Amino acid sequence: MNVLMRIRRFDPDKDNKPYWDEFRVEMDPIDRLLDALNTVKWTMDGTLTYRRSCAHGVCGSDAMRINGRNRLACKVLIRDIGNKVTIEPMLGYPVLRDLVVDMDAFFDKYKSIKPYLITTDSEPGTERLQSPEERARYDEGTKCILCGACTGSCPSVWGNPDWVGPATIVNAHRFIFDSRDQGGADRLAILGQRNGVWRCRTIFNCADACPRGIPVTELIEQVKRAIVYGGDTKVE
Amino acid sequence: MYRGQSGMWSWLLHRITGLGVLLFLLIHVVDIGLLNFGSKVYNEGISLFGTAAVRVLSMALIGGLLYHSFNGVRIILIDFWPKGARYQGVMFAIVMALTIVSFLPMAYFVMGPVFGWPTGNLRGGA
Ligand code: SF4
Numbered sequence: 001m002n003v004l005m006r007i008r009r010f011d012p013d014k015d016n017k018p019y020w021d022e023f024r025v026e027m028d029p030i031d032r033l034l035d036a037l038n039t040v041k042w043t044m045d046g047t048l049t050y051r052r053s054c055a056h057g058v059c060g061s062d063a064m065r066i067n068g069r070n071r072l073a074c075k076v077l078i079r080d081i082g083n084k085v086t087i088e089p090m091l092g093y094p095v096l097r098d099l100v101v102d103m104d105a106f107f108d109k110y111k112s113i114k115p116y117l118i119t120t121d122s123e124p125g126t127e128r129l130q131s132p133e134e135r136a137r138y139d140e141g142t143k144c145i146l147c148g149a150c151t152g153s154c155p156s157v158w159g160n161p162d163w164v165g166p167a168t169i170v171n172a173h174r175f176i177f178d179s180r181d182q183g184g185a186d187r188l189a190i191l192g193q194r195n196g197v198w199r200c201r202t203i204f205n206c207a208d209a210c211p212r213g214i215p216v217t218e219l220i221e222q223v224k225r226a227i228v229y230g231g232d233t234k235v236e
Numbered sequence: 237m238y239r240g241q242s243g244m245w246s247w248l249l250h251r252i253t254g255l256g257v258l259l260f261l262l263i264h265v266v267d268i269g270l271l272n273f274g275s276k277v278y279n280e281g282i283s284l285f286g287t288a289a290v291r292v293l294s295m296a297l298i299g300g301l302l303y304h305s306f307n308g309v310r311i312i313l314i315d316f317w318p319k320g321a322r323y324q325g326v327m328f329a330i331v332m333a334l335t336i337v338s339f340l341p342m343a344y345f346v347m348g349p350v351f352g353w354p355t356g357n358l359r360g361g362a
């Protein structure tokens with residue numbers, strides 16, 4: 001299959017502004033878009049820059065805007081995009097070079113909600129037991145691979161880079177609704193602030209963008225309700 | 237450009253109609269304010285609403301208001317009904333259907349006088 005790749009490129013050392021570059025590659029329909037990028041980089045233009053690592057949708061490093069929507073290049077098949085594809089860096093992050101964006105602020109926001117188990121009780125002698133129902137309560141959030149596709153798809157983030165964004169809230173949800181965790185009140189207080197959950201306008205781009213199929217907006221709404229109603233977050 | 241889906245379009249449209257309705261409110265303050273200058277000025281000012289051009293604008297206002305109200309209910313349901321987020325797409329389709337179904341009869345009566353359609357004694361402003 002012959003594929004025309006239109007790629008948005010930018011090298012801060014050479015270019016004043018981003019420009020479009022085009023490559024034609026011959027691919028198998030069941031190759032992934034990442035294979036096509038690799039073909040360009042390895043055989044046509046070694047300066048093309050993008051992140052990737054696992055190539056299997058696990059590490060979350062190759063989120064980019066593919067035909068206008070945030071996707072992982074390693075999860076998109078050539079047969080699903082056809083003969084022409086447009087590839088751009090994600091919106092909402094500063095572009096470092098070509099398809100690579102600066103995710104420092106993204107991870108700072110992630111850390112701000114304390115994404116680790118917080119307990120105040122003394123250590124139990126055995127493991128911290130949990131029922132299957134309690135485990136299911138926060139299951140969706142555990143699937144996050146921190147690719148940033150949701151945050152980069154969100155108009156509220158584009159308009160206000162200080163907003164924590166969907167990925168941070170998903171990861172807060174993962175602990176807030178975990179029966180073993182005792183830091184929920186802290187996290188709800190952080191997310192109840194001006195740049196917390198309230199800037200979510202239920203646009204649902206995040207849920208569409210998530211390569212892990214996490215219903216991102218739904219989780220954000222659960223956190224909003226937990227802040228409004230207070231009460232026990234371990235059951236809904 | 238980002239190719240968002242119904243959720244993004246519903247949000248954009250909600251913003252635009254919201255601003256449109258706000259703009260109308262300001263105009264409305266001015267037209268009601270004309271009463272301060274006596275009934276003659278007021279009647280002349282208000283007769284503008286009977287012209288074809290302003291009737292078209294009125295239709296935009298009606299459409300905008302209808303969409304904004306129905307979609308407002310959709311947003312409330314997304315926020316307060318635990319299953320709301322899951323049904324947002326279906327609810328958007330319902331919002332659009334309700335908007336169009338309620339818009340058409342109103343549009344008929346607003347534009348009727350311009351085209352000479354029978355509108356009973358609802359001649360509005362003419
Ligand atoms: S919620 Fe989904 S889209 Fe967002 S960072 Fe996690 S895996 Fe990526």
Ligand code: FES
Nearest residue numbers: 053055057060074
């Ligand atoms: S390369 Fe690891 S998720 Fe795509």
